[in-house]
Amino acid sequence: MTIEINQISELRKKFDLKLKSINDTKELNDLRVEFLGKKGSVTLLLKSLGKLSPDQRPVFGSAVNNLRLEIETSINKKYEELRLLELDREEKSQRIDVTLPSRSKTYGGVHPVSQVTFEVIEIFKGMGFSVALGPEIEEDFYNFEALNIPPHHPARDMQDTFYFKDGRLLRTHTSPVEVRAMRALGAPIRVIVPGKVYRRDSDPTHSPMFHQLEGLLLDEDISIADLKGCLDVMLDTFFGRQLKKRYRASYFPFTEPSLELDIECVACSGKDPKCRICKGSGWLEISGLGMTHPNVIRAGGIDPERYNGFAWGMGLDRLAMLKYGLNDLRILFDGNLSYLLSGRDC
Numbered sequence: 001m002t003i004e005i006n007q008i009s010e011l012r013k014k015f016d017l018k019l020k021s022i023n024d025t026k027e028l029n030d031l032r033v034e035f036l037g038k039k040g041s042v043t044l045l046l047k048s049l050g051k052l053s054p055d056q057r058p059v060f061g062s063a064v065n066n067l068r069l070e071i072e073t074s075i076n077k078k079y080e081e082l083r084l085l086e087l088d089r090e091e092k093s094q095r096i097d098v099t100l101p102s103r104s105k106t107y108g109g110v111h112p113v114s115q116v117t118f119e120v121i122e123i124f125k126g127m128g129f130s131v132a133l134g135p136e137i138e139e140d141f142y143n144f145e146a147l148n149i150p151p152h153h154p155a156r157d158m159q160d161t162f163y164f165k166d167g168r169l170l171r172t173h174t175s176p177v178e179v180r181a182m183r184a185l186g187a188p189i190r191v192i193v194p195g196k197v198y199r200r201d202s203d204p205t206h207s208p209m210f211h212q213l214e215g216l217l218l219d220e221d222i223s224i225a226d227l228k229g230c231l232d233v234m235l236d237t238f239f240g241r242q243l244k245k246r247y248r249a250s251y252f253p254f255t256e257p258s259l260e261l262d263i264e265c266v267a268c269s270g271k272d273p274k275c276r277i278c279k280g281s282g283w284l285e286i287s288g289l290g291m292t293h294p295n296v297i298r299a300g301g302i303d304p305e306r307y308n309g310f311a312w313g314m315g316l317d318r319l320a321m322l323k324y325g326l327n328d329l330r331i332l333f334d335g336n337l338s339y340l341l342s343g344r345d346c
């Protein structure tokens, strides 16, 4: 076996020629395998050295080794050149356009009813009230009996109330928390009770679940003037202007005397006979209220001879509807985010 010296120079020429036509690092890698890989031309040549006679071996050995080194050096040099070109190409193709508008972010928002609830709580806190909360699954005693609602009162009707098999019920108003608060805190007392209540009702202005805000104040020598003062301040602050109000005589089992409060229509102030909010009447019913019945105070464990006071309830959903000009209560509960997130502070 012999190796012709020109075999080496042929290989070198072949390599040089191929190297010139290489355009990227992948082609270069293929070329490396072709010449220096396990079965590459130079590797095979190196392997064949062992078969040479001892006098041939040093000459050809050093010549093949030189070829291998030259090829390695050329490939490494070419690799650096190609890599730079490729990086340059990548950079150009991925250039960031800093003038493009950024992706907008969607933020969550506070539900209109929660927002109204927080606002009303803040107003009453300013008048010294604190917040009391109670269970939504309630006992008959707290929901009815302690509130002076006798066993045969129509409010207990199955048509109005969701009952459980064990006799408990979904509270129909936030008033049971008044009794629980009186029992827990005693008198004098100033609490407001925001929360969910449940009745068998569903149409554009009634939902089977809705939100109420109840209030109770008991102290010595409290009069209806104190009650009117509290509600006047709350409503004028909430709607941002002084509204006309009228108090009408009414009846509730848990207050005596009982009243209902109307405010002037916040949409038309009574000037639009076709107003869809007040139906042309100019007035909006906003709250039921009255001086707390002595029987209720007694059920709360407080002496009605010493302490008296007042209570009121209002619909938070109704306040939200009036504030945001809605005519269908169900919009508040059907989860349409484009409405629920539009235009209000988060």
Ligand SMILES: [Zn+2]
Pocket: 265, 266, 267, 268, 269, 270, 271, 272, 275, 276, 277, 278, 279, 280, 282
């Ligand atoms: Zn109106």
